[in-house]
Amino acid sequence: MLELYQFQHSTFCLKVRMVLQAKKMSYRTIEIFPGLGQVNVFKLSGQRKVPLLKDEENVIADSSAIIEYLENITKEPQLIPSEPQESTNAHIIEDWADTTLAKDIRIELVRAAAIDPSLREALLPEDFPESFKGLISNLPLEFMTGLTQAMNNETSNTLLNNLEKIATLVKTKQWLVGNSLSIADIAVAAQLSLLCFPASSGENLFGKGCPGYKDNPRLEPLFQWRNNLEQLLLAKDPTEI
Numbered sequence: 001m002l003e004l005y006q007f008q009h010s011t012f013c014l015k016v017r018m019v020l021q022a023k024k025m026s027y028r029t030i031e032i033f034p035g036l037g038q039v040n041v042f043k044l045s046g047q048r049k050v051p052l053l054k055d056e057e058n059v060i061a062d063s064s065a066i067i068e069y070l071e072n073i074t075k076e077p078q079l080i081p082s083e084p085q086e087s088t089n090a091h092i093i094e095d096w097a098d099t100t101l102a103k104d105i106r107i108e109l110v111r112a113a114a115i116d117p118s119l120r121e122a123l124l125p126e127d128f129p130e131s132f133k134g135l136i137s138n139l140p141l142e143f144m145t146g147l148t149q150a151m152n153n154e155t156s157n158t159l160l161n162n163l164e165k166i167a168t169l170v171k172t173k174q175w176l177v178g179n180s181l182s183i184a185d186i187a188v189a190a191q192l193s194l195l196c197f198p199a200s201s202g203e204n205l206f207g208k209g210c211p212g213y214k215d216n217p218r219l220e221p222l223f224q225w226r227n228n229l230e231q232l233l234l235a236k237d238p239t240e241i
């Protein structure tokens with residue numbers, strides 16, 4: 001059985017789970033507690049980040065490397081295009097989503113959490129001790145607002161512009177690259193979860209997200225596209241994707 005070492009709310013872990021769902025592969029998740037729990041990840045892989053996939057004696061770190069590994073063991077549906085131009089485009093979009101998009105969205109989430117104690121509490125791991133939860137959601141805000149003041153608005157403008165462009169695109173085209181689902185769609189959709197948490201994030205987070213994004217009418221087609229994609233991964237036969 002494949003084992004996915006993960007943080008429940010990590011977008012990179014969600015990206016790998018979406019691929020496992022698309023390929024209808026069975027797996028079990030091993031929830032890692034940030035900090036101490038990562039010692040185990042380090043022992044297994046020589047690095048501390050999740051997602052980490054363990055398939056018997058094979059241990060693979062990094063979501064993109066994991067997806068390549070999964071693509072090699074289960075071909076259907078093919079998520080890394082073989083046609084050279086589509087393959088290049090899919091990899092470039094995946095890389096953009098994993099780096100620039102991921103970083104800009106994390107900044108927005110920190111901003112949103114700084115002003116919303118209930119979001120801060122909901123983001124804690126499900127098995128986080130109840131007695132500490134209140135403490136964290138009531139932390140003085142100076143620390144987090146200090147962080148957000150250090151960031152200028154440039155990020156928000158670029159992020160919003162890029163997201164609006166994708167929102168316009170997905171109104172008329174179902175897939176970002178070519179005519180079928182690819183790693184490009186999955187990489188972008190996974191990062192979007194922090195702006196507007198989908199049902200799969202659990203009842204504590206569902207509906208929460210970042211003001212200015214989750215409630216922005218111009219981005220509605222984008223979150224709709226992301227929700228449709230999640231539905232499709234859950235419901236469909238892999239050959240129909």
Ligand SMILES: N[C@@H](CCC(=O)N[C@@H](CS)C(=O)NCC(=O)O)C(=O)O
Binds near residue numbers: 007010051063064098
């Ligand atoms: N490029 C990596 C990024 C993975 C990553 O940044 N993981 C974060 C969780 S979202 C992590 O494990 N952070 C813990 C740490 O840096 O100690 C991938 O695609 O898997």
